Amino acid sequence: MTARPTARQATPRPRSRSLRTRLLVLVTVVLVCVCAVTVLTTVLAQRAYLMGNLDDRVGDAVERDAGAAALHPELTHDLAFLDEGGRSAGLLAARVDARGDILSAAVVGQDTRPRSLSTAQTAALEGIAQDGSPRTRTVPGLGTYRVAALDAGGIRVLTGLPMDDVLDTIDGLVEIELAVAAVGLTAAGAVCAVVIRRQLRPLGRVAATAVEVSHAPLGRGQATGLTRVPERDTDPGSEAGQVGAALNRMIDHVEASLAERQRGEERVRRSEERMRRFLADASHELRTPLASIAGYAELMNRGTDRIEAGLAWRRVYAESARMRSLVEDLLLLARLDEGRPLPSAEVDMAALLAEAVWDARVTGTGHVWRLELALDGPLLVRGDESGLHQVVANLLANARVHTPAGTTVTATLETTPGTAVIRVRDDGPGIPPDLLPAVFERFTRADTSRTRAGVPEGGSGLGLAIAAAITAAHGGRVDVQSAPGRTEFTVELPVTELPPAESPLRARTAPV
Known part of the structure; x- marks a missing residue:
């Protein structure tokens, strides 16, 4: 078989x-x-x-x-x-x-x-x-x-x-020539073998480097520490040096690509974490007024007297307003994230800032409010007037909520070439250093570090995030510097026009 x-x-x-x-x-x-x-x-x-x-x-x-x-x-x-x-x-x-x-x-x-x-x-x-x-x-x-x-x-x-x-x-x-040629060929062959071996040593080292790089765990995202061809083997004056230099450039490109991929993955991871935190915080913020509304509704269903019913209705209305405000803030942030165009018009920043400071004074009677206008004429910015007003109002409200009574809050408007600069400064306790990098992130709060004087209901932690998003949508930027006794928020916006003033506004500092 x-x-x-x-x-x-x-x-x-x-x-x-x-x-x-x-x-x-x-x-x-x-x-x-x-x-x-x-x-x-x-x-x-x-x-x-x-x-x-x-x-x-x-x-x-x-x-x-x-x-x-x-x-x-x-x-x-x-x-x-x-x-x-x-x-x-x-x-x-x-x-x-x-x-x-x-x-x-x-x-x-x-x-x-x-x-x-x-x-x-x-x-x-x-x-x-x-x-x-x-x-x-x-x-x-x-x-x-x-x-x-x-x-x-x-x-x-x-x-x-x-x-x-x-x-x-x-x-x-002929015999002599052949003998001499044979000896010469043997000697020349030996010399050439030695020379070729020495000249190709750099290529061997380059190949060894390539093999070592191929064994690196690139699939796991290792972006640094890859072996390079030694500098002596990267001389552009020789072909082997050119190959070594080209391999080093390729390794640099690989490392840069891996690093960029890692940064992208890190951004995605942070974005997912922010999204999870955002959903958790939003759920928590919405759950509180919903629980209050449900409790007061249950109280009314029990047939309480008219006084208690009126109080319950007022609390239901207040919690509904709080929830509506939170939902509107979330919708505004969503629209800004989508990059939807904002209404555009010429906005007089001096008038807008004065109006916002006046509104803050009415709300925060326990603080000292000051307005400084370092201008020679109207300062115009093209953008959404209500959005820009909300930026300033949020910064002032942040200073009012997180500082004790008697704190001086100063709002300043000045100009640099092509830029309008708004500064909101207070002499309160300051922002904790560990919170400062995330102060413009959504649902960021520091209740234990900065006192919320006179604000029984607290905030949602979206005010500064909304201010930063609206400023970015207008092509500007917002920054903060803080230390005990001095916290200053700076908003920079591109200026549309600086027309000559018929009756210039002189730089002035005055309480409001």
Whole structure:
């Protein structure tokens, strides 16, 4: 029974060559090509030089033989000139006819008389043009010769010199060049391997950094502390340095993106916390008047006397008004959060501030109210007059509610280039430092730190939040600075127009 395979065998993938290996192969190929070209050029140049020298010797020898044969023109087969001194061993000479056929031929021996050539040897020398140009012929038994035939006024001779010395010299040169090239290639290859290894070390460190970054728990939002490529490997003057610098920039971008994501998640988390706190606070604020209304309604259902019924109705009305005010504040904040456009008109801030301070004086008779107008003329702001009035009224009400009787509250209006500045300052106990960063958040209260003098029902903690939201909707900002004995709220609004006043308002300070 033959077992069937349960899984397909994976075909092993060939391992890719490393950059170091490919560079080494490339450098080796280049060096081999350079050495080959150098050897070939040297050999060809040396061969051309040796062949030229040999050709010159052959030309001189054939002219010499032609001159010697011209002494006896009638002897067409005479080779007696080979007996003259100064003839090198291996030189061959021949007398030829007009068709190039060999009439007689001999070769000079070493310390012996010239020896006549055989028929096969002379056959190898026939058919050479008699123009004095050297040619290469292979003579059986003698080797390769460089020969030239010359017709000098009817005297026709052929002379040749052996090429063995030249060929041996060229072969020896080739062997030497190959040996030197092999040694040079080996040395150059070793040097290149060392140099390439050292030059690629920065890339190895860059790769190690990339691997370490890839192991970082980025999925869990780790935004800091990622490994960087060392500064020595970020030199822009080298390719490896450019890669290292690019990797560092990418890591910086990754960290910045992770940090931004964390900030976004933190904002979402805080927003959700604020929403939960907002719903809890709103539920608590609404539950109190609803419970009061339900209690007084139950009291009336019991058939109480007319006095108690009237008191119950008044309390129901008061709690309903309180709940209606809270709902209206919440709806206003919701509209501001949605970015709904506000009514827009020219608002005289001096008149608006004076009116708000007068209203606060009527409500808070136990405080000292002061108004300061540091203006030379009307100060106009484009916006929602009722909304801006509510901003100032909320700041004044905050000072009235959270400071004891006898506190001096000063409202100031001044201008800077392009900005109207409203300041509400009091000399009360101040805002606790731990509450100061959240003073403009919704449902923020500090009942235990700042006394609510004369306010039995308390506030909802939305006044400053509404003031900040309305100010932001008008393109302005609100700020607070507080210390024991001095608390100052500052509202800055963009000014629409500063027309010249026909009857300027001088800077003045006066109680209201």
